[in-house]
Amino acid sequence: MQLDDLKARADELRSEAARSHRIRVCLAASCQSSGAGEVCEGFERAVESAGRGDDVEVRRVGCLGLCSAGPLVAVDGRNAAFSELYRHVGPDDVEGLLDSVEGEPVEQLRCPTDVPFFQRQHKVVLENSGLVDPDRIEDYIAQDGYQALVRAVTEMTPEDVLREVQTSGLRGRGGAGYPAGLKWSTVAKAVESPKYVICNGDEGDPGAFMDRAVLESDPHRVLEGMALAAYAVGASRGFVYVRAEYPLAVERLERAIRQATKEGFLGHGVCASPFDFTIELRMGAGAFVCGEETALMASIEGLRGQPRPRPPYPAESGLWGGPTLINNVETLANVPPVVRNGGEWFASIGTPDSTGTKVFALAGRVENTGLVEVPMGITLREIVEEVGGGVPDGRAFKAVQTGGPSGGCIPVELTETSVEYDTLRAVGSIMGSGGMIVMDETSCMVDVARYFMEFCMTESCGKCIPCRAGTVQLHDLLVKIADRRATSADLALLEELCEVVQMTSLCGLGQTAPNPVQSTLRYFRHEYEERLVETPPGEFLVPLDVVDT
Amino acid sequence: MPPKPQSPTTSVRVVTLTIDDIDVGAREDETLLQVAAENGVRIPSLCHLDGLGEWGGCRLCLVEVEGSSKLLSACSTHVAEGMCVRTDSEKLRRYRKTIVELLFAERNHVCSVCVSNGHCELQDLATECGVDHVRVPYRNDVFHVDSSHDLFRVDHNRCVLCTRCVRVCDEIEGAHTWDVMGRGAGCRVITDLNQPWGESDTCTSCGKCVQVCPTGALVRKGTAVGEMEKTPDFLPYLTQMRGEV
Numbered sequence: 037m038q039l040d041d042l043k044a045r046a047d048e049l050r051s052e053a054a055r056s057h058r059i060r061v062c063l064a065a066s067c068q069s070s071g072a073g074e075v076c077e078g079f080e081r082a083v084e085s086a087g088r089g090d091d092v093e094v095r096r097v098g099c100l101g102l103c104s105a106g107p108l109v110a111v112d113g114r115n116a117a118f119s120e121l122y123r124h125v126g127p128d129d130v131e132g133l134l135d136s137v138e139g140e141p142v143e144q145l146r147c148p149t150d151v152p153f154f155q156r157q158h159k160v161v162l163e164n165s166g167l168v169d170p171d172r173i174e175d176y177i178a179q180d181g182y183q184a185l186v187r188a189v190t191e192m193t194p195e196d197v198l199r200e201v202q203t204s205g206l207r208g209r210g211g212a213g214y215p216a217g218l219k220w221s222t223v224a225k226a227v228e229s230p231k232y233v234i235c236n237g238d239e240g241d242p243g244a245f246m247d248r249a250v251l252e253s254d255p256h257r258v259l260e261g262m263a264l265a266a267y268a269v270g271a272s273r274g275f276v277y278v279r280a281e282y283p284l285a286v287e288r289l290e291r292a293i294r295q296a297t298k299e300g301f302l303g304h305g306v307c308a309s310p311f312d313f314t315i316e317l318r319m320g321a322g323a324f325v326c327g328e329e330t331a332l333m334a335s336i337e338g339l340r341g342q343p344r345p346r347p348p349y350p351a352e353s354g355l356w357g358g359p360t361l362i363n364n365v366e367t368l369a370n371v372p373p374v375v376r377n378g379g380e381w382f383a384s385i386g387t388p389d390s391t392g393t394k395v396f397a398l399a400g401r402v403e404n405t406g407l408v409e410v411p412m413g414i415t416l417r418e419i420v421e422e423v424g425g426g427v428p429d430g431r432a433f434k435a436v437q438t439g440g441p442s443g444g445c446i447p448v449e450l451t452e453t454s455v456e457y458d459t460l461r462a463v464g465s466i467m468g469s470g471g472m473i474v475m476d477e478t479s480c481m482v483d484v485a486r487y488f489m490e491f492c493m494t495e496s497c498g499k500c501i502p503c504r505a506g507t508v509q510l511h512d513l514l515v516k517i518a519d520r521r522a523t524s525a526d527l528a529l530l531e532e533l534c535e536v537v538q539m540t541s542l543c544g545l546g547q548t549a550p551n552p553v554q555s556t557l558r559y560f561r562h563e564y565e566e567r568l569v570e571t572p573p574g575e576f577l578v579p580l581d582v583v584d585t
Numbered sequence: 586m587p588p589k590p591q592s593p594t595t596s597v598r599v600v601t602l603t604i605d606d607i608d609v610g611a612r613e614d615e616t617l618l619q620v621a622a623e624n625g626v627r628i629p630s631l632c633h634l635d636g637l638g639e640w641g642g643c644r645l646c647l648v649e650v651e652g653s654s655k656l657l658s659a660c661s662t663h664v665a666e667g668m669c670v671r672t673d674s675e676k677l678r679r680y681r682k683t684i685v686e687l688l689f690a691e692r693n694h695v696c697s698v699c700v701s702n703g704h705c706e707l708q709d710l711a712t713e714c715g716v717d718h719v720r721v722p723y724r725n726d727v728f729h730v731d732s733s734h735d736l737f738r739v740d741h742n743r744c745v746l747c748t749r750c751v752r753v754c755d756e757i758e759g760a761h762t763w764d765v766m767g768r769g770a771g772c773r774v775i776t777d778l779n780q781p782w783g784e785s786d787t788c789t790s791c792g793k794c795v796q797v798c799p800t801g802a803l804v805r806k807g808t809a810v811g812e813m814e815k816t817p818d819f820l821p822y823l824t825q826m827r828g829e830v
């Protein structure tokens with residue numbers, strides 16, 4: 037297949053789609069759980085009984101963004117005459133909305149899209165999310181999908197693709213922010229073969245669902261990104277590792293892989309070029325540590341999901357000892373636009389050190405919870421107060437937690453900090469994979485630290501002593517402090533153990549487990565101190581009675 | 586003209602580095618722990634055992650390497666030209682001591698009633714690291730004891746999860762009777778699919794696991810306090826002899 041053929045096909049699909057009105061129903065996991073499936077079937081039945089199958093298309097799409105207002109439905113007029121978003125749509129609203137394709141919008145359900153929640157976002161990764169039916173490869177092709185891949189294998193050398201990624205300044209979206217171009221070039225330089233490409237979809241941070249949304253809403257984008265990566269580094273086999281708790285993502289990925297293989301974008305001789313690339317799906321069995329790259333590879337190999345010391349890094353010795361490129365879902369989802377529009381275009385978004393956009397799952401005490409994609413360099417306050425709509429119920433904004441159990445709490449005084457890898461690290465947190473939890477004045481910071489420590493304790497694999505035994509002790513100390521049974525000696529021990537666990541643990545899980553404690557101690561130490569007691573209850577000696585003999 | 590030097594396998598470079606200000610020479614494929622031991626520098630370790638594959642789990646052999654922001658485990662780090670290594674510092678001593686304390690608090694390690702008393706690597710490490718008391722609270726979790734095997738006994742209360750038994754059974758004996766189940770503090774070594782040891786179909790009763798176990802977790806039956814002496818020294822010879830075949 038040549039690029040011109042694909043472009044012609046995209047134009048044809050687009051003009052065909054523009055001929056009818058369109059009702060887009062969000063069927064991502066969050067809207068499905070609030071009844072979007074029923075709404076969608078209602079629309080399909082109503083269209084059929086009204087005999088309007090020819091001029092109204094009901095499209096099952098992925099995430100429309102404002103998860104808290106689901107089920108969400110978007111109605112587009114023919115030839116893009118208008119586009120309206122509706123929230124909290126129930127099965128009873130189907131008829132009214134169907135009539136609105138040619139009439140007046142349904143005011144009571146309308147969700148205004150000229151508000152900062154939508155206006156402040158900049159969509160790159162989620163550009164197709166909510167527009168395409170994830171089960172139809174045609175929809176992705178109509179959005180210029182797979183053009184980057186076809187252009188790469190027919191017109192570009194692997195070095196060209198690599199150069200675009202290096203120019204783009206793209207950094208790993210899994211949390212640590214390792215430059216993608218550097219990682220790719222290391223794997224490309226490795227001489228051993230076979231090489232592998234792995235997509236890390238073992239998203240495990242509590243409250244984070246960016247990767248799930250991408251995989252559920254636009255799976256082909258991830259496959260195209262993987263194929264481009266494989267072409268650049270010289271791999272011919274790829275794995276998507278998705279946690280089994282995402283059954284919808286798994287189902288859609290499986291279908292997407294089948295479709296892409298059938299269309300010739302994957303498999304033997306991609307697009308009639310000499311480049312071969314197959315993708316297999318592997319499911320995680322619920323261990324958080326399997327998001328760590330060496331544990332993930334052990335899991336793919338069929339071994340117990342436990343990390344091993346690095347070096348050697350996966351780029352040198354990874355899956356079955358071969359050089360392996362392992363990137364997060366969001367990182368790979370950024371690759372097709374980088375190759376399509378050029379690295380310079382991507383580098384122009386965001387800041388010089390942190391280019392592009394970042395998807396955040398906004399949760400906690402904030403008006404608009406859901407998925408947002410914002411350019412790097414935006415301040416935390418802008419995300420929470422403008423995009424997120426601020427803290428509800430007139431309460432005061434206290435802190436924002438980024439990076440999940442590996443991250444830290446940033447107090448309100450520091451929310452002018454811009455969202456960049458290095459600035460967030462400087463204030464004691466990390467970018468993380470994209471979880472963002474907003475806290476108001478009623479949130480207790482000791483409790484927050486205790487919650488994340490409990491998570492790390494139960495998710496520790498048990499291989500190394502500091503993480504296995506240390507997180508247990510840290511958790512007990514935090515419970516003791518929260519219950520007002522701890523003394524200042526306990527607080528000192530807590531701080532010392534934090535240092536030991538951070539410095540000596542084997543993998544990222546243990547090394548970052550103390551972060552929530554350390555960052556809350558840094559900014560909210562008084563909340564710990566005011567819970568301390570002079571003498572712990574029940575731990576003093578009872579004087580014995582003197583008995584005369 | 587002298588003959589060209591011949592190497593038995595593929596070429597391995599030799600490098601020089603400094604360990605605690607001592608200049609040492611080493612083959613590139615050696616680990617820091619090996620080279621340190623060759624040169625009389627003692628680095629504490631627990632999960633490492635000569636002749637077995639590396640595990641990197643005890644974190645006691647962590648060393649400071651100039652130019653690396655993180656501490657590296659000496660057992661899994663290969664030497665490199667010009668490397669500058671420090672195996673002993675105030676910080677490292679403090680970390681090692683805390684790790685040993687964490688182990689003592691994790692399960693039941695009461696030496697006075699243990700068959701391995703006086704011949705226990707954990708006990709020796711505690712002495713070496715200067716553990717005179719344990720600052721963290723004892724967990725007091727109760728684990729069971731499996732005496733179903735004719736010759737040996739496993740007491741999970743004494744286990745430090747070093748996985749030496751798992752590795753020796755898999756790598757040397759080839760039976761792979763032992764493995765680890767569970768997660769975090771709930772981890773346990775198990776025989777076969779968590780069956781009683783005595784009912785294991787794969788166990789050859791060779792006793793290698795007992796010999797390599799650093800504590801009183803795997804012992805010979807019929808031993809009283811302090812009577813369980815172990816001799817894991819056979820391993821390096823065994824691997825060396827097998828390698829030469």
